[in-house]
Amino acid sequence: MQQHILENLSKSELLREMKPAFLEALAEIAVERTLVSDETLFMQHQEATGFYLICTGSVKVYRIGGDGREQVIHQFGPGEIVGEVPVFQGTAYPACATAVKKSRLIYFARNRFVELGRRQPEIFLNMLAILSRRLRQFVELIDDLSLKDVTARLAKYLARGCDSGSSCVVELELSKSALASRIGTIPATLSRTFKKLQDSGAIKVSASKIHILDCELLASIASGEKLGDL
Amino acid sequence: MQQHILENLSKSELLREMKPAFLEALAEIAVERTLVSDETLFMQHQEATGFYLICTGSVKVYRIGGDGREQVIHQFGPGEIVGEVPVFQGTAYPACATAVKKSRLIYFARNRFVELGRRQPEIFLNMLAILSRRLRQFVELIDDLSLKDVTARLAKYLARGCDSGSSCVVELELSKSALASRIGTIPATLSRTFKKLQDSGAIKVSASKIHILDCELLASIASGEKLGDL
DNA sequence: GTTTAGCTTTGACTTAAGTCAAAACACTGA
DNA sequence: TCAGTGTTTTGACTTAAGTCAAAGCTAAAC
Structure with a gap:
């Protein structure tokens, strides 16, 4: 019981x-x-x-x-x-x-x-x-939602996976639509954002496996660096 | 000491x-x-x-x-x-x-x-x-930030002031720029949004005193009703 | 196998809201 | 009174990201 x-x-x-x-x-x-x-x-x-x-x-x-x-x-x-x-x-x-x-x-x-x-x-x-x-996490998310764009938020989410290691694979444990709402966006936008990050060379997407190719790059995108600025 | x-x-x-x-x-x-x-x-x-x-x-x-x-x-x-x-x-x-x-x-x-x-x-x-x-408030704010627009967020903020009463005056205790960041926007946008709400007839702004003219209307804007839908 | 249903991606379009810079306004102290 | 600083408003412009709808995929169900 x-x-x-x-x-x-x-x-x-x-x-x-x-x-x-x-x-x-x-x-x-x-x-x-x-x-x-x-x-x-x-x-x-x-x-x-x-x-x-x-x-x-x-x-x-x-x-x-x-x-x-x-x-x-x-x-x-x-x-x-x-x-x-x-x-x-x-x-x-x-x-x-x-x-x-x-x-x-x-x-x-x-x-x-x-x-x-x-x-x-x-x-x-x-x-x-x-x-x-939890409060700390939320304060951070609130900041991110109002200050960072979807690209940076996604990069940040992915970067949590691999600490400092130069390359690794992150297996998404959420569905893509769930992930979308987690980082405060919608599936369509998430999909485009994945492609954007992939084009930048930071990651490689194969279904729910995300290969992180350039952790440094990903981290700098996560902290707000625009892709054009590189 | x-x-x-x-x-x-x-x-x-x-x-x-x-x-x-x-x-x-x-x-x-x-x-x-x-x-x-x-x-x-x-x-x-x-x-x-x-x-x-x-x-x-x-x-x-x-x-x-x-x-x-x-x-x-x-x-x-x-x-x-x-x-x-x-x-x-x-x-x-x-x-x-x-x-x-x-x-x-x-x-x-x-x-x-x-x-x-x-x-x-x-x-x-x-x-x-x-x-x-505090956690509860944050969960709510996070929802609002990703689902509602600035107009709805401002309306909600103002509506807290007057419960059910049909009309009342809210004195802003924050500066307008502080309020802007509180509801996740910037002063310029906040200013335009105040004007938008004023044009809708829900409120009247005089400096830091906000006269709430139509509490019901304000509440419905706060819950996501678009101004055009009326 | 084929069908059905659920995700995910893509394309074309729209728009809310941000940026930047200038002007207006308000407040303080000399 | 006026200069000087800080805040708020306005205007013109840009853009990220949402909407909607169609098309592709998967994957289980028949």
């Missing part, structure tokens, strides 16, 4: 980064919960008693405006976490959450979570590490 | 959001440190013994590549925090950090920080709240 929960936890993009021992401790305090479509998780203004990890299904988070209309803020899917901010803050839920289809969730009660952290502060420390690392 | 540190802490964009009592506790374990230009904070691979908040000056973080050349990853300025990720993770510093000019920093020793969290886990919880809230 707890084993089953553990498996689900490690599908969450954030939690999977925790140290295994801590993740197990977290699984211990978790309980599973199934919702039918349109069942409500929590309401706006209600005291935040716990947060949820979505395993399957989908949950919409929305606010009820003064005029009674509901305004959807976001829809969350598998692997995403809902409601943790007010739980950590100790405030009320700032919005409502309702399942839009049959969903399986994992629930973490606030008091059990706090108790866990009191016994093992390292768990909180581990979570702080994950969040601040 | 500690009072002085406290003041500096509340200038950090992240720490200032902490509950005052916790911030004071944090100030208790902090020590001030002054660096001359080119003085090194820490080296790559060295055990992470603590992290720093920059009060004045500037610190560059860089990696030494296999070929000995230093590759600057980022330069941090006042209010920013350096080195917290490896400290939280309990790993070595992944890069080097050196002051690029005379700088005043505040140092948090890892062991004192952990000890503090052990005594008062609520402090960690409070920090978790701040980080996850």
Whole structure:
């Protein structure tokens, strides 16, 4: 049973980064919960008693405006976490959450979570590490999105693969369309950009295998050097 | 003395959001440190013994590549925090950090920080709240940067001000150039965009006071409705 | 094999938004 | 008051990258 929960936890993009021992401790305090479509998780203004990890299904988070209309803020899917901010803050839920289809969730009660952290502060420390690392990555991506062009962003993505080695092969673990949205563009543009990088001589593309021919060149493109400037 | 540190802490964009009592506790374990230009904070691979908040000056973080050349990853300025990720993770510093000019920093020793969290886990919880809230905002901004145009982003920024009320006045607390970079654009474009929104009848601009004339319209522009579609 | 469906690539076209430079405006201190 | 500095606006121009639609590929399914 707890084993089953553990498996689900490690599908969450954030939690999977925790140290295994801590993740197990977290699984211990978790309980599973199934919702039918349109069942409500929590309401706006209600005291935040716990947060949820979505395993399957989908949950919409929305606010009820003064005029009674509901305004959807976001829809969350598998692997995403809902409601943790007010739980950590100790405030009320700032919005409502309702399942839009049959969903399986994992629930973490606030008091059990706090108790866990009191016994093992390292768990909180581990979570702080994950969040601040993620924050760093996002700050960087935001910078890149507004300052760099698609070519530089793709080059940067590819350059992560091979450190300093003069040549190597990167196997894309994402589909090209997924990669496109990862670096903030669309498949058509990505395709053209791959070709552009290939023409520059920095890489060679064969399906999902990218041969990095000139790592230095790739790095300089990644840092914003225009191809024409060479 | 500690009072002085406290003041500096509340200038950090992240720490200032902490509950005052916790911030004071944090100030208790902090020590001030002054660096001359080119003085090194820490080296790559060295055990992470603590992290720093920059009060004045500037610190560059860089990696030494296999070929000995230093590759600057980022330069941090006042209010920013350096080195917290490896400290939280309990790993070595992944890069080097050196002051690029005379700088005043505040140092948090890892062991004192952990000890503090052990005594008062609520402090960690409070920090978790701040980080996850910030993360949420960033996820949203990243979405907006790649999916929405400047007009929608500006409309959204302005719409935060007036909830559901049909009309109100928002006083910009940022300069227009700061606002521009906040929503991922440049002053020239921002200026034109303000005019565009004004022409649509949603707002009226007078210097740093923005009169919101039609909140509904503004909200629909914010959610991606093109002005031509009306 | 052939069909169907899902990616990926390509081409032709459009446009939002950036660049650069000049002008207008605002604010401070002499 | 005026000079002097910094910010905001404007205009003319350029371009990266998006849209849409068609054509190629793969690869599993019949």
